[in-house]
Amino acid sequence: MKPAPFIRHVPKTLDEALKILAQVAPEDGRVLAGGQSLVPIMAFRLAKPAHLVDINEVENLDKIGNDGKILRIGARVRHGAFHTSVVDNPLGALLTFVARHIAHYPIRMRGTFCGSLAHADPASEWCLTAATLDATMVAKSTRGERAIKAVDYFEGIMSTALAEDELLAEVHLPLLAAEAKFGFNEFSRRAGDFAMSASLVTYTIKNGKIAGAHVGVGGAEPSPRRIAEAEAALNGQAPGDEAFRAAAEAAASVIEPLEDHQTTGEYRRDLVRAVVRRALENSQQ
Amino acid sequence: MTAHTKGTGLKWVGRAMRRVEDPALVQGQGKFTADLPAAHWVRFVRSPNAAGRIIGINKPDGALVITAADLTGVKKITPMLHKFAYRAVAQPILAENVVRYVGEAVAAVVAASEEEAEDIADLVELDIEQTAPVIDSRDALADGAPQIHAIAPGNVILEGKHKTPGFDEVWASAAKIITLDARSNRQNATPMEARAGHAVFDAVSGRVTLTCTTQMPHLMRTAIADVLGMRESDLRVIAPDVGGGFGQKMSLCAEYVVLVWLARKLKSSVAWTEDRRENLIASFHSRDQYIKLEAAFDKDAKLLALHADVISNVGAYSCFPTTSGVEPLMAMAEMPGPYDVQQYQCRARGVLTNTCTMAAYRGVSRPIITFTLERLMDKAANAFGIDAIDIRRRNLIDTFPYTSAMGLVYDEATYQQTLEMAVKAIDVPAFRARQTAARAQGRYLGLGIATFSERTGYGSPAFAARGMEITPGWETVILTVDPSGFVEARIGSSPHGQGLRTTLAQIIADEIGVTPDIIKIIHGDTDTSPYGWGTFASRSLVISGGATLIAAQKVRAKLIKIASHLLEASPDDIVLADGAATVAGTDRSITIGKMAREAYTQTHKFKGEIEPGMTESGTYDPPGTFSNACHVAIVEVDIETGQTKIEKFLVAEDAGKIINPMIADGQVIGGIAQGIGNALLEEIIYDEHGVPTTATLADYMPPTAREMPPIELHHIETMSTQSITKAKGLGEGGCIGAPAAIVNAINDALSPFGAALDEIPATPQRVRAALRTALSSPLWEGEKSNP
Numbered sequence A: 001m002k003p004a005p006f007i008r009h010v011p012k013t014l015d016e017a018l019k020i021l022a023q024v025a026p027e028d029g030r031v032l033a034g035g036q037s038l039v040p041i042m043a044f045r046l047a048k049p050a051h052l053v054d055i056n057e058v059e060n061l062d063k064i065g066n067d068g069k070i071l072r073i074g075a076r077v078r079h080g081a082f083h084t085s086v087v088d089n090p091l092g093a094l095l096t097f098v099a100r101h102i103a104h105y106p107i108r109m110r111g112t113f114c115g116s117l118a119h120a121d122p123a124s125e126w127c128l129t130a131a132t133l134d135a136t137m138v139a140k141s142t143r144g145e146r147a148i149k150a151v152d153y154f155e156g157i158m159s160t161a162l163a164e165d166e167l168l169a170e171v172h173l174p175l176l177a178a179e180a181k182f183g184f185n186e187f188s189r190r191a192g193d194f195a196m197s198a199s200l201v202t203y204t205i206k207n208g209k210i211a212g213a214h215v216g217v218g219g220a221e222p223s224p225r226r227i228a229e230a231e232a233a234l235n236g237q238a239p240g241d242e243a244f245r246a247a248a249e250a251a252a253s254v255i256e257p258l259e260d261h262q263t264t265g266e267y268r269r270d271l272v273r274a275v276v277r278r279a280l281e282n283s284q285q
Numbered sequence B: 001m002t003a004h005t006k007g008t009g010l011k012w013v014g015r016a017m018r019r020v021e022d023p024a025l026v027q028g029q030g031k032f033t034a035d036l037p038a039a040h041w042v043r044f045v046r047s048p049n050a051a052g053r054i055i056g057i058n059k060p061d062g063a064l065v066i067t068a069a070d071l072t073g074v075k076k077i078t079p080m081l082h083k084f085a086y087r088a089v090a091q092p093i094l095a096e097n098v099v100r101y102v103g104e105a106v107a108a109v110v111a112a113s114e115e116e117a118e119d120i121a122d123l124v125e126l127d128i129e130q131t132a133p134v135i136d137s138r139d140a141l142a143d144g145a146p147q148i149h150a151i152a153p154g155n156v157i158l159e160g161k162h163k164t165p166g167f168d169e170v171w172a173s174a175a176k177i178i179t180l181d182a183r184s185n186r187q188n189a190t191p192m193e194a195r196a197g198h199a200v201f202d203a204v205s206g207r208v209t210l211t212c213t214t215q216m217p218h219l220m221r222t223a224i225a226d227v228l229g230m231r232e233s234d235l236r237v238i239a240p241d242v243g244g245g246f247g248q249k250m251s252l253c254a255e256y257v258v259l260v261w262l263a264r265k266l267k268s269s270v271a272w273t274e275d276r277r278e279n280l281i282a283s284f285h286s287r288d289q290y291i292k293l294e295a296a297f298d299k300d301a302k303l304l305a306l307h308a309d310v311i312s313n314v315g316a317y318s319c320f321p322t323t324s325g326v327e328p329l330m331a332m333a334e335m336p337g338p339y340d341v342q343q344y345q346c347r348a349r350g351v352l353t354n355t356c357t358m359a360a361y362r363g364v365s366r367p368i369i370t371f372t373l374e375r376l377m378d379k380a381a382n383a384f385g386i387d388a389i390d391i392r393r394r395n396l397i398d399t400f401p402y403t404s405a406m407g408l409v410y411d412e413a414t415y416q417q418t419l420e421m422a423v424k425a426i427d428v429p430a431f432r433a434r435q436t437a438a439r440a441q442g443r444y445l446g447l448g449i450a451t452f453s454e455r456t457g458y459g460s461p462a463f464a465a466r467g468m469e470i471t472p473g474w475e476t477v478i479l480t481v482d483p484s485g486f487v488e489a490r491i492g493s494s495p496h497g498q499g500l501r502t503t504l505a506q507i508i509a510d511e512i513g514v515t516p517d518i519i520k521i522i523h524g525d526t527d528t529s530p531y532g533w534g535t536f537a538s539r540s541l542v543i544s545g546g547a548t549l550i551a552a553q554k555v556r557a558k559l560i561k562i563a564s565h566l567l568e569a570s571p572d573d574i575v576l577a578d579g580a581a582t583v584a585g586t587d588r589s590i591t592i593g594k595m596a597r598e599a600y601t602q603t604h605k606f607k608g609e610i611e612p613g614m615t616e617s618g619t620y621d622p623p624g625t626f627s628n629a630c631h632v633a634i635v636e637v638d639i640e641t642g643q644t645k646i647e648k649f650l651v652a653e654d655a656g657k658i659i660n661p662m663i664a665d666g667q668v669i670g671g672i673a674q675g676i677g678n679a680l681l682e683e684i685i686y687d688e689h690g691v692p693t694t695a696t697l698a699d700y701m702p703p704t705a706r707e708m709p710p711i712e713l714h715h716i717e718t719m720s721t722q723s724i725t726k727a728k729g730l731g732e733g734g735c736i737g738a739p740a741a742i743v744n745a746i747n748d749a750l751s752p753f754g755a756a757l758d759e760i761p762a763t764p765q766r767v768r769a770a771l772r773t774a775l776s777s778p779l780w781e782g783e784k785s786n787p
C-alpha cells in the first residue's frame, strides 16, 4: 500500500499553479488539496498520477468571501472551517449542520470543500449541498476562467465537467432567504462513513404554504441532484406529515438507484424515502 | 457503570491492578515487527483470480522475483487430523501450477524498499487461464461442482458424525420439533496490527531469527523448520509486541516461510509488512457456516434432543496447526451449549471452496452455535407461548459435574444464577412497559438474551479428542529468583494484549510474598522462553497461570526451607510476606533478596540439603473448565432503514476466580465489540467470480468507538476445581454471546411485524428484507396500521 512514484510541485501563486497544471495535466498530473481522497486511492494504486500540484501553499485560496448574495469558498477551505457558522444567514447554520456528518474530525481538518466537489463521490455531503443549492463552480486554467452550474457540473460517479488542466478555484453558494428553512438527514452504517443516502432540503413558507422548495438527494444515484417531483409535491402544500411523505415517496420512486453486492435498488429507495422525509421533519425544528 | 468484582483482602490476586504493559504502549514505545529495519523488502504478487491454471509468470528484467519453481526442496504445509475422514490437503508455499483463491501468493518480489518492491510487483505479469470457481459451501457440495483438491472428492475435507444411542426413540416421542436454518457469514478477525515478518541471517552462527507477529512463536519455529527441512536450533522465532491476534495469528503463514527461506538464501535481512487489503483478502477468514438445527421438546418445553447439520466453508486450504476441523468439529462438540440435553445427533462437514483459508477467530464456532441455539430457544419459547427467560430456566444445566451428550464434563458453573442476575439487573418488566409505549409511537425496541458456556483452559486431552497430529495443551513456566532478589518468570505462552505480564505477576507475588513490581515475565522468544503453545482458546491464564502457580509453590517451598535453615526455625513457623521470611510471633526475619543471594553464593551453608540456585519450573496440563455467562441486549430497530442501535448491553458472567477484575472486564468488553461487529456489521463478501468486494476498512466494517453501547458487567466467582488457580478462562465470552443476544433483540423488536431474521450480520439490508418478506403491503402501510 505504497503509492507509485510521483513528483510533487508546490506552487505559491495561483498563476504558477495553473501553469504547472497545464504542463503536467497531459501526463496524469493532478491537484493535491487535502489529500483525504487522493492519497488513499494512490496508496491502493487505483490512481498513479505522475505529478501532484500541491495547492496547500497557494496564496489567497483559503478565503471565504460573502458579498451579501453569494458565499465564495476558496480551494483551500477545509471542511473544519464550517464547524462554526461562516455567515450570518441560514446558509451558515446549514453548512455547520451538514459538515458534522462528513467523515471524522481529523479528516475534516484536512479535506477541502472544493476537493470534495472535484472528487465528486456520489455520497459527498458537499456535492449534495452544491447540487441542492444550485451552486456555481468556478474553474480556472491558463486558458481562462469559466463558471459551471451544478446541473452541468456533475457527470457521474467521480466524474465532473472539470477539464484535466482546470483548477476548481472557488465554489459559489447563493445565500438563503433570511426566513428560509433547511433540513438534512443521512443514513450510514457507522458514524462517519460515507452516506448510503442523504437528503438536503430548503424552502420558505408563504401564507402557510411551502414555496421554493429544493429537495436534493445524494448517495443514491451516480450524482447528487435536485428531485423536481419531490419539490412539486411540496410547493403550495402546508408543511407537515402528509406533504413530507408525499415528497419522500416521489423521490423514492423517481430515483435510479445505485446497486451493489449488499444493496438492492429496492433498499436504496427505502433509504431515500426515509432520508427525504427525515430531512423535511428536521427542517421544522 | 461497571460493577467490579471486589478485591479479596490483602492479596494481589483479585485486585484491579494497572497493567504493567500499558505505559510503554500508550507512550508509543511498543516495539512491533514492522519497526525493524531490513536490507530487503518483499512484496507478494497475489492471484487476481479465484481459480485457474498458471500458464506463465513474466518477471521484469533484472528483478529478484521468487516463484514456486525456485523453492526446490521446500515442503508443503500439510496439517493433519487422524480422524473424521480428514483429507490431508497440502498448501504450496507459493502457488504451484494452479491458483485457488483471490489473494493467494504466487510470487515474492524482493527489493531494497517496500515502495520499490511494490513498483516491481506491479510489473510482474501473471498469465492465468481461469477456471470456474466455487465460492459458496453449499454450491461446493453440489454434484458436478469444481473440485478444489483432487485428494478431497466432493470438496469435503472432513466429516464429523455423532449420534447418541436411543436418539431415534426420544426424537419420536417429542411433543414439538422446532427447526432453525442459521447462516453466519464470513468474517476477518482484523487485528489492529496486520501480519508482519522480519527474518535475518547471522553469519557467525548460521542461524536465522524470524521476528513476526504471532501468537505461538515455538510452534512457528517447529513448523517452519519442518517445511524448510532445517534444524530447529538454526531458527529463532521472536514475537515482539503483537497488536492483537484473535486467532488469526496462531496459524502458520506461508509468507513467513518465504522470509526465512530468503534470509538464508540472501544471507541478509528480509522483511514484509502486510497491508490491510492483503489482510482482508489473504490472511485467514472465519465463521462462514450454515447450520440447520432441529430440537425436540416435550410438552413442557423441556429439551429432549438436538439434531444439527453443520456446513463450514473452510476456504482453499487447511490451516496449521488446528486444521480446518477447528470450526466444524468445535460446532459438533459444543452445540448443546449450556442446556441439559442427553440426546444429540450431528453431522459437521468442512467444505473446500475457492476462498481464503479459514482459521480460528476468537470464539471459533461458539458465536455461531450460540447464535443458532439461542435463536432456536427463542423460537421454541414462541411456539410454546412461554417467555424467553422461562424456557431457559426449564433447560439450563444446574447439577454438576454434568456430562454432555458429547461426553464433555462441565464443571461447577452458574447457568441459572447468571440468567437470574442478568434479567433482574436489566429489569425486564420495566423494559416491556417501555417497549409497549414506544411501539405506540412507531418505535421498535427489543430485548434479547443469550446464555452460553465457554469451554476454556483445556489441555492436551481435549485436543487429542480431535485426532490432531499437533496436539497442543500444556504449558511450562520457569521461575527464577536472581541473586539480587528480583523475580523472573519465563513462559511458553505468548500474550499479545491480554495483560499476562500483569496477572501472572499477581499470582507469583501472592505465592512468594513479594510485590509485583519486582517480577518480570519473559515471553515471546524461542531462545529465552520454554517450549509452549502460545496464547489462544482462553488458555493462558488458566494453563500458563497454573504452571506459574506450580513453579511459584516450588520456589516458595525452597524459600521456606532456606529460611528455616538460616533462621533455625521449623519450616511450619516460617511466614513469607512483604519480601521477607519471618518466624511467626518473633521479630526474627530475613529478606527474600538475602536468601536468594545465599542460595547462589553461600551454598556451602546448606550442606548439600538444598540445591544451589533459585530456579524452579512448573508444567500444567488441565482437563479444561467451563466459564458461563448471560448476555442481554436492548436494541432499537429503525424499521424504515433497518438500522439497529444498541441501547444497552448487560453481562452477568462467571469465570471462576478473577485474578484482575480490570483486565477481566477489558476482555469481556473487547469481545463484545467484536460480537457487535459479528452481529451487525462485519462481513467478507465475494462476488460471483470469487473476487472479494470488501477489501478495505470502508467496506469491511468493524465497529468504531461510536458504535459501542453502554455496557454493564456483573460477575459471579465460582471457584473452579478444574484449575489450580481456581480461575476459568474468559477471553472469548464477550464475542460468543453478543451476536445471539443482539439478534434475539432485533427479532423481539420485529415481532409485531411477524418478521424474523436468522442470519448474521443482521445488516440493515437484511432487516429490511425480512420486514419486506413479512409484510405484503409496503412497510409504509404496515407502519400506519400499527400492528
Ligand SMILES: Cc1cc2nc3c(=O)[nH]c(=O)nc-3n(C[C@H](O)[C@H](O)[C@H](O)COP(=O)(O)OP(=O)(O)OC[C@H]3O[C@@H](n4cnc5c(N)ncnc54)[C@H](O)[C@@H]3O)c2cc1C
Pocket (backbone or CB within 6 Å): A030, A031, A032, A033, A034, A035, A036, A037, A038, A039, A040, A075, A101, A102, A103, A104, A107, A110, A111, A112, A113, A114, A115, A116, A118, A119, A121, A123, A124, A125, A126, A162, A166, A167, A168, A169, A192, A193, A194, A195
Ligand atoms: C475515512 C474517510 C471517510 C470519509 N468520509 C467522507 C464522508 O462521509 N463524506 C465526504 O464527503 N467525504 C468523506 N471523505 C473524503 C473527504 O471528505 C475528502 O477530503 C474529500 O472527498 C476530498 O477533499 P480533499 O481536499 O481531501 O481532496 P484530495 O484528496 O486532495 O483530492 C481529491 C480529488 O480532487 C482533485 N482536486 C482536489 N482539489 C481540487 C481543485 N481545487 N481543483 C481541481 N481538482 C481538485 C484531486 O486532484 C483529486 O483527484 C472521507 C475520507 C476518508 C479518508
